[in-house]
Structures are given as C-alpha cells and as structure tokens.
Amino acid sequence: MSGTAVHRGKSLRLLQGLAQACHPLPSLAVTTVAVLLGLGGGLDGPRTVLLGGAVLTGQLSIGWSNDWIDAARDRATGRADKPLATGGVPVRAVAAAAVVAALTTVVLSLLLGWFPGVVLLLGVAGGWAYNLGLKATVFSGAAYLFAFAALTIGVHAAGRGEPWPPWWVPVVGALLGFGAHFANVLPDLRADAETGVRGLPHRLGPRAGVIVMATALAGASVVLGLAPAGASAVYSAVVVTAGIALAAATTTAAIRAPHSAIAFRLTVAIALLDVVLLITVTA
Incomplete structure (x- = not known):
C-alpha cells in the first residue's frame, strides 16, 4: 500500500471518529429545530444559514468537549460507542475540534447581532458547564433548562428583531x-x-x-x-x-x-x- 493510500486511510478514520464523537444526532436535531424556528420567525436565507452555522458549531463544541472531558471515564467503563475510549481518534484531535468549533460559534453568533449572539453563546456556555462538572450534581438539569431557554430567545431575537419572545x-x-x-x-x-x-x-x-x-x-x-x-x-x-x-x-x-x-x-x-x-x- 502506498504512502498516499495510508495517509488517506488515517484521514478517513480521523474524520469518522470526529463525526462519531460530536454526538451527531442531538447536534443535528437541535440545529434543525433552531433553523425551523428561525424560518418561522421571518429569517431570510442568508441569516438562516448564519443561524444554522452558529447553532451547529455550538452544538459540535458541546459534543466534542463532552467526549474530550469524559475520555478517561469512558475508557474505564469500556464504552465501545465512544471513539476516544476505543482509540479510534486521538484526544488532542477532539480537543482541538472542540476549541475550533467554540471559537467559530462565537464569531457566527455575534454576526447575528450582539443580543441574539450573546444569548446563543450563553446557551453554549450552559452546555460546557454541564460537561465540566454540573452533570455530576443534583443541578445537572439546570444546564439544559438554561441552554434550551436561551436557544429559543436567541432564535427569536435573530429572526424578529425583538429581544424577547x-x-x-x-x-x-x-x-x-x-x-x-x-x-x-x-x-x-x-x-x-x-x-x-x-x-x-x-x-x-x-x-x-x-x-x-x-x-x-x-x-x-x-x-x-x-x-x-x-x-x-x-x-x-x-x-x-x-x-x-x-x-x-x-x-x-x-x-x-x-x-x-x-x-x-x-x-x-x-x-x-x-x-x-x-x-x-x-x-
């Protein structure tokens, strides 16, 4: 096998591992709901794409950070569905992906305007807070309450130009x-x-x-x-x-x-x- 073929195989495995580690179904589900809410709220085509990108990258950052932070825990429990636990993708790759996605969602969110952007980013911060330790407390549900409420407010503000739904x-x-x-x-x-x-x-x-x-x-x-x-x-x-x-x-x-x-x-x-x-x- 040539060096090029080996490189392509490694790249494909890395992409597959990253796709699995980002929690794809929840990320796509939340993004789809946000886009549909935005369209219903009067967003035009370009702003709809911008909203979708902001929400998707925020969800990707949450998903990747979850597997990154939980890598040792997932290995200890033998999670075969987690590529970090099985060695399918390096920890540093998932960590880098999480950081890049987080930085990207900051830029895309703020392009929607300061108020919707800040509210959407607060929702992403709620997801990171959950991953960083809130998940192991009696207040674990508070992160979801806050993040999903923030999502609806941010989408409404981005679409209708009104701060509060x-x-x-x-x-x-x-x-x-x-x-x-x-x-x-x-x-x-x-x-x-x-x-x-x-x-x-x-x-x-x-x-x-x-x-x-x-x-x-x-x-x-x-x-x-x-x-x-x-x-x-x-x-x-x-x-x-x-x-x-x-x-x-x-x-x-x-x-x-x-x-x-x-x-x-x-x-x-x-x-x-x-x-x-x-x-x-x-x-």
Missing part, C-alpha cells in the same frame, strides 16, 4: 431541554454510576426519571395548548389532552417496567408533538 416560548424550550436531559442520561445510568457521576437522573433512578421526563414534556404540551394568543378552544383541548394522555401512558409503562423501551418511545412521541407545535405556533 412571549414568555411561554422559553418556558417550553426549558421544559423540552429538561426532558432531553433525562432522555440523554437514562440509557447510561449504570456506566455513569461506575465512575461516580450522580446527576439528577441518577439520583432519581430509571423509574422516577422516566416519570419526571414525561411530566416535563407534558408540561410543555399544556403550555403550548393554553398560552399562545388566539388559540382556539378545540386546539387547546386537543393539545392538552394529548400531552397529558401520553404522559399518563408513559408513567404507567415506567412503573410497570422501568427498563422497557416502551416508556422511552412514548416520551419521544411527546417530545416530537411539542417540537412540531412549537414550530407551528411561533411561525
């Missing part, structure tokens, strides 16, 4: 973020416990954690059903009923079988409902 928009964002925190952590409770990480979901346990997650998402449904101005009685009744019914079904499933995938899938259904409604009612 209606009060219920960041409230829904915070509740969705809180639910996302539990959804992200619950599958890793045992591995985290082995290395001393005890955030709020760990302290509550799988059964109570699923119930809290479903309750937060149902709360977002209730707010989305009742708070928007001009919402019809039929809309409010359907949204509130659907959110509460799904939460009740999730709670029942969690009590009966806390480790079953059914409860988690029901919470995903509530989250999708809330995200679609948030995008729709803010357009």
